[in-house]
Amino acid sequence: MLHAKGSLLTVDVSDRTATRTEIDDVLEQFVGGRAVATALAHDRIPFDADPFGPENRVYLSTGPLQQSQMSFTGRMNMTGLSPLTDGLVSTNAGGYLSREFTGAGLSTFELVGESDEPLLIHVTDDGVEFEEVPELSGALVPEVSEYVAETRDLGPENCIAIGPAGENLVRFASVMTFNSRAFGRGGLGAVLGSKNVKGVTFSGDAEPSVEVPNSPAMDIHREAATSDDIRKRQGTTAGTELKNEKFSLPTRYFSEMSFEEIDSIDGDAVEEKKYKKGSCSACAFACKLPLRDEETGFETEGPEFETLYSFGSNQGVGDLLDIMKANELCDTLGMDTVSAGVTVAAYLASEDEFGNAELAQEITEKIAYRDGIGDLLAEGVDRCHDELGVENWSVKGLEFPAHDGRVIQGQGLSYSVANRGADHMYSVILRLEYAGEIDPKGTLGKAETLIEMEDHSAFRDTGIVCAFGDGYVTDEYLAELFGADYEELLAVGAETVIRERHFNNKRGFDRADDRLPYELPDLDAAIEEYYEARGWNEDGTVPEAAVEPVVTPAD
Numbered sequence: 001m002l003h004a005k006g007s008l009l010t011v012d013v014s015d016r017t018a019t020r021t022e023i024d025d026v027l028e029q030f031v032g033g034r035a036v037a038t039a040l041a042h043d044r045i046p047f048d049a050d051p052f053g054p055e056n057r058v059y060l061s062t063g064p065l066q067q068s069q070m071s072f073t074g075r076m077n078m079t080g081l082s083p084l085t086d087g088l089v090s091t092n093a094g095g096y097l098s099r100e101f102t103g104a105g106l107s108t109f110e111l112v113g114e115s116d117e118p119l120l121i122h123v124t125d126d127g128v129e130f131e132e133v134p135e136l137s138g139a140l141v142p143e144v145s146e147y148v149a150e151t152r153d154l155g156p157e158n159c160i161a162i163g164p165a166g167e168n169l170v171r172f173a174s175v176m177t178f179n180s181r182a183f184g185r186g187g188l189g190a191v192l193g194s195k196n197v198k199g200v201t202f203s204g205d206a207e208p209s210v211e212v213p214n215s216p217a218m219d220i221h222r223e224a225a226t227s228d229d230i231r232k233r234q235g236t237t238a239g240t241e242l243k244n245e246k247f248s249l250p251t252r253y254f255s256e257m258s259f260e261e262i263d264s265i266d267g268d269a270v271e272e273k274k275y276k277k278g279s280c281s282a283c284a285f286a287c288k289l290p291l292r293d294e295e296t297g298f299e300t301e302g303p304e305f306e307t308l309y310s311f312g313s314n315q316g317v318g319d320l321l322d323i324m325k326a327n328e329l330c331d332t333l334g335m336d337t338v339s340a341g342v343t344v345a346a347y348l349a350s351e352d353e354f355g356n357a358e359l360a361q362e363i364t365e366k367i368a369y370r371d372g373i374g375d376l377l378a379e380g381v382d383r384c385h386d387e388l389g390v391e392n393w394s395v396k397g398l399e400f401p402a403h404d405g406r407v408i409q410g411q412g413l414s415y416s417v418a419n420r421g422a423d424h425m426y427s428v429i430l431r432l433e434y435a436g437e438i439d440p441k442g443t444l445g446k447a448e449t450l451i452e453m454e455d456h457s458a459f460r461d462t463g464i465v466c467a468f469g470d471g472y473v474t475d476e477y478l479a480e481l482f483g484a485d486y487e488e489l490l491a492v493g494a495e496t497v498i499r500e501r502h503f504n505n506k507r508g509f510d511r512a513d514d515r516l517p518y519e520l521p522d523l524d525a526a527i528e529e530y531y532e533a534r535g536w537n538e539d540g541t542v543p544e545a546a547v548e549p550v551v552t553p554a555d
């Protein structure tokens with residue numbers, strides 16, 4: 001099977017050592033991206049690790065397709081023990097980093113330890129340099145990029161960085177690349193913060209030899225370039241109105257399911273403010289959204305659909321410029337817009353202040369600095385809802401995205417069992433429900449489909465293919481690209497889901513954590529169906545015999 005090539009680079013910031021290890025066996029078995037990172041994390045992060053302790057590890061990894069010129073491949077995977085969910089999370093960001101990363105000769109980067117000084121780490125194909133950067137304490141994400149440009153002549157595409165939120169251990173802090181692209185969900189930015197690592201740069205001229213078949217790669221690239229898909233103009237915001245019509249757009253902290261001011265924040269409104277094209281490396285689909293408000297001159301990249309919901313409908317805010325400002329705050333301060341927006345919405349609910357965008361932005365900033373009420377909110381909804389006196393709209397500590405599971409109920413089932421918690425990208429069964437390919441109502445009888453979608457998504461994050469590639473990189477194309485049966489690809493995905501679950505079981509997660517804050521018909525029976533189809537125990541744990549140990553080299 002096609003797989004990533006390149007070394008594993010382990011950087012221990014406690015003693016400032018760097019070790020390159022060849023992991024060909026692991027790459028052959030797990031391909032790249034999320035599967036490789038999860039296998040390593042499962043082996044090498046102690047089951048009882050403190051997410052903020054030096055023993056936690058963060059992995060950055062590519063798949064084999066990142067060495068091709070095919071569209072939908074400008075993304076990378078990040079994995080680690082989450083301070084928000086307390087389990088393993090993987091998160092995925094676009095941008096231009098993947099080509100710089102492979103240029104440094106790597107398939108996988110592993111960060112462990114804890115530095116006593118703020119550090120930038122510079123990785124090239126020649127070696128690793130540790131730079132103490134006390135002057136960057138408190139720096140915004142773009143300020144880190146500016147520093148790297150001035151001192152190293154490197155661009156934001158060479159860089160991952162955290163903002164003040166990561167330094168202040170906000171549990172949903174993101175790791176940013178290219179200034180505006182976020183490894184968003186699960187708070188791995190706070191893990192970098194706990195290690196006193198402000199950022200890492202990657203550069204070099206290495207060219208690991210991965211031979212991606214020209215056909216179908218060129219066909220996919222051509223289709224991406226020539227299609228008139230509305231998402232090329234409106235990105236993820238293209239379906240905003242449809243979700244609203246289907247009563248699947250949570251509004252005013254989940255108390256309603258559609259938003260009356262939708263016209264001012266939907267995909268058309270976003271497209272009106274788009275002033276140029278935006279993309280990820282090698283991607284002709286170019287779905288990103290550089291926006292400018294002509295009246296004020298305010299610019300930001302995004303908001304994506306999830307931010308229109310989290311800082312828009314769910315806060316009762318119907319002014320796109322306000323959402324753009326909140327989006328920019330999250331990017332520069334380094335926070336996941338979904339968790340931050342939902343947490344701010346919880347605060348607005350507690351204060352009866354829906355629609356107060358100025359207050360929302362003020363609170364967003366306070367969260368990043370743990371200032372006043374921001375200190376409580378920086379813990380996330382699961383940990384602060386009691387004190388606020390609002391409902392707990394999270395699963396396993398992860399705040400809900402849009403795509404309301406009360407309406408698309410297979411997606412609700414997905415939220416309940418996902419190892420990552422309430423994350424719409426974990427299975428994307430929502431697509432079948434929106435399209436009417438399966439009845440959105442009901443949870444029973446959906447387990448097999450859900451499992452296939454979870455395994456597909458896990459492999460997609462392993463390959464790595466952008467989720468927007470799904471109508472273009474068909475299952476048949478995927479099998480051709482990787483030189484394997486589609487079933488074999490799903491098996492790699494399944495291995496990853498099992499390892500995540502097993503790791504989380506060892507930390508105490510079981511059936512009691514597969515819950516929702518709302519009732520769904522037959523949910524308990526559907527969860528049992530899911531466990532049975534997965535071959536798991538009735539208490540939601542993975543049988544020990546199902547997890548083959550991966551012997552990874554000692555670091």
Ligand code: SF4
Pocket residue numbers: 071072073074075094095278279280283284285286287288466467468469
């Ligand atoms: S489709 Fe959009 S998000 Fe995906 S790789 Fe292309 S530009 Fe990036």
